[in-house]
Amino acid sequence: MSTTTATGRKVKTGATLANTVVYLLMIIGGVIMAVPFLWMLSTSLKPDGEVFSYPPQWIPSTFAWDNYKLIFTDAHMIRGFFNTMFVVIPTLVIGLFACALSAYAFAKLRFPGRDKLFMTLVGTMVIPGAVMMIPAFIMFKTFGWTDSWKPLIIPGMFGAPMTIFFFRQFIKQLPDELEDAAKIDGMNPFGIFMKIIIPLTKPALITQGILSFNAGYNDYLGPLIYLNTPEKYTLQLELASFSSYYVTEWTLIMAGAVVALIPTLILFAFAQRFFIEGIALTGIKG
Amino acid sequence: MSANTVKPAKKKSLYRSEMWWGFLFIAPPFIGVLVFLLYPFVNSLYMSFTTFNFGQPADFTGVANYKRALTNDPLVWKTLWNTFYAALGVPVSMIVSLIIALLLDRKLRGRNFFRMMFFLPTICSMVALAMIWQWIFNADFGLLNYYLSELGLNPPAWLVDEKWAMFAIIIQGVWGGMGVSIILYLAALGNVPSSLYEAATVDGAGGWNKFIHITVPGISPVTFFVLITSLIGALQDFPRFQLLTGGGPNYSTTTIVYYLYTIAFEYSEMGYASAIAWFIGIIIMFVILINFLLSKRWVHYN
Structure with missing residues (x-):
């Protein structure tokens, strides 16, 4: 009885661990896919002077809707x-x-x-x-x-x-x-x-x-x-x-x-x- | 008795009218193919033996254009080499796509979201994507070089560096070209019978063995399809190169079809361009033929 639960839990932990790894990889992949688009969006909303700021600024200080x-x-x-x-x-x-x-x-x-x-x-x-x-x-x-x-x-x-x-x-x-x-x-x-x-x-x-x-x-x-x-x-x-x-x-x-x-x-x-x-x-x- | 003779006759007349309707319905695509595909296709074979350039009357010069392309124009070989170098992105993209498809091939919350993210560039305009990547690869203010130098590296100038420009374009191509193959791989993975995996588990096979002996052969027809379509695409690719680098620096990112475009539309040498087009067509056919022959060894249709 106790062994069953132990194994059951073990299997479950194994699956959870695998899922965590998969999630981690997917999130890295998703970020790589998203970054160019987000950077485009971020740049498009910057006031003129901020484009070449160093280090790069992800959120513009003011949104330049103009x-x-x-x-x-x-x-x-x-x-x-x-x-x-x-x-x-x-x-x-x-x-x-x-x-x-x-x-x-x-x-x-x-x-x-x-x-x-x-x-x-x-x-x-x-x-x-x-x-x-x-x-x-x-x-x-x-x-x-x-x-x-x-x-x-x-x-x-x-x-x-x-x-x-x-x-x-x-x-x-x-x-x-x-x-x-x-x-x-x-x-x-x-x-x-x-x-x-x-x-x-x-x-x-x-x-x-x-x-x-x-x-x-x-x-x-x-x-x-x-x-x-x-x-x-x-x-x-x-x-x-x-x-x-x-x-x-x-x-x-x-x-x-x-x-x-x-x-x-x-x-x-x-x-x-x-x-x-x-x-x-x-x-x-x- | 009379009913028996009438019936087939009526059926026959129905059939005959159906025939004319059928021919009428399929006429437009055939006219389209004849006029816009086959006629210019055949005509270009003739053009390739002439000096046609829209200007003075064309001279028939035999194989001179082909001779010039093969023996007297180093840019043909350079750009052909560039094209094959760029096509290295195909296997890279296929392997990464398969890994991602394997990761996504499970009941995962957010699976559709991730699939969508990888697919997104596929439907976006190349012009817009090229603008984004030019900005990312920008040598002085680009995002990529900022993070690379944060890591203590000394990054190259990417698109304006003769040694690195093609590599940068390959990165862009892999990033943007996985959407379709991931979707096809996901569909293929779902079609591998689960009974095979169950039997293998009973036999005590591990995950890697199952992957090599069940998954890989099981999805091989899709792998082959993706390989062929991607190769055909890669060997003809060029708007990406034109938009990202304009083919430079020093022709390092000019593909052969881009070179063909330059000869035709910048120098108006239509006869010579036709010969190069045929040369490219023959190379593509040859690459496909080799792949079809090789496929007998590794593609398994059940």
């Missing part, structure tokens, strides 16, 4: 934000629709060569993006599309193989019964897609919508290659020219970084689950 006021009223940042929305949203909506529609065809409709066509489409994903950078630019330049948003907007509207792959996986799992009932009622495949498939695919649409919004919002390379006129700059390009513009005014540079991260962080706070599930699913099934 730094943010400057960023939020910066005409370039505002214009950049709206340009980004204009580039990202139409591509997102139309692109997701195209992806879901073709995924539905690949998952449920019967037509010759269906699976081979699907594999061909997915197979194009092996072409490295870096290799495509130059030829795509040459093509868009001959189209006269450079220094416009067209190369950033139009290709995405045709749908991306990765997203189609993801949707097909999802739609395949849906039961056939509802579709069959609608077919008997004489509904055509497009009607079935609009009235039955789209509502059932909502979780997958939201997941991909969030991932592609975030990717589009953060895109730097595309705008860097195609946009020259400052009036057309997206937010990320504005932000990148920021650090060369303000050089050593770290308070403003950091405030700019904070402001640019806010939409992503808000999105992540509300839709963390979708981000993580979306990525886990793509990884495991791909």
Whole structure:
């Protein structure tokens, strides 16, 4: 009896010790992850003179909210934000629709060569993006599309193989019964897609919508290659020219970084689950 | 009897209309791939044999561009070397990710919070992250060097020191690149059948043995997936380098794709850039092929 309790306690102490070690390591890891963000926040709120104080001061003596006021009223940042929305949203909506529609065809409709066509489409994903950078630019330049948003907007509207792959996986799992009932009622495949498939695919649409919004919002390379006129700059390009513009005014540079991260962080706070599930699913099934 | 003959006929006509709907629905992505991917892809092969630069008419020069890249442009080799050096971050990041996933793979209060912390940089804009890290790595006033000199060390100037700049970028990459692999590893760890561990415990196997003989083979398909996707990413990586150091000092942080970008968009030598792009593409394919061949020895699909 007494030995049992002794062993029981021993096991428990062992487990607690292990958990303590794990917590300790996790806290160290968490701090390493958090410090750059906290330091950004701290710097962004400092009055001008305090940035170069030694030793570094974590809590500013007074909160210089003016730094943010400057960023939020910066005409370039505002214009950049709206340009980004204009580039990202139409591509997102139309692109997701195209992806879901073709995924539905690949998952449920019967037509010759269906699976081979699907594999061909997915197979194009092996072409490295870096290799495509130059030829795509040459093509868009001959189209006269450079220094416009067209190369950033139009290709995405045709749908991306990765997203189609993801949707097909999802739609395949849906039961056939509802579709069959609608077919008997004489509904055509497009009607079935609009009235039955789209509502059932909502979780997958939201997941991909969030991932592609975030990717589009953060895109730097595309705008860097195609946009020259400052009036057309997206937010990320504005932000990148920021650090060369303000050089050593770290308070403003950091405030700019904070402001640019806010939409992503808000999105992540509300839709963390979708981000993580979306990525886990793509990884495991791909 | 008549019903029997009508039924398949009707089914067939339904099938036929379904076929046209199907082709209609899949047309947009195929048009997209043909126009925006395959056409430029093939076209660039032709370009790589010419002197195309948008200006005067292009001359067909055969393999001259390739010859120049391989034998007459030391920067190609230097930046290729830099790229492989930078790719050392891949195994480091994978090992750290696996350790973190193992630590998180237990019923721990705050597990989701920690997972979120490691994931956070993955979704943040590289431009903003680069700004933060430039400030942290700042030689005179950076946070990192303050704490390092507090420890009595004599820290380098990081991003502006030719010897250390790449190392600094690797640190940034490991810090920011673990989110996806941790999530994938966590999912994989959860999928290793617990019966295997129980059987091993009965046989008296210790924790380390269980890890080597059960966990590692059990998660090997995910390890392989993470390795391949990270390698493909690392061999093509460059916006990070452009934002953090501008490729310097003295090209020490210019990766090959960054160099490709410079040739194309700063010198407008599109023909030569196309040849280098193909050269990079072939290297990437080669690295992937080797990994697929090697994978037969260590990846276990049950």
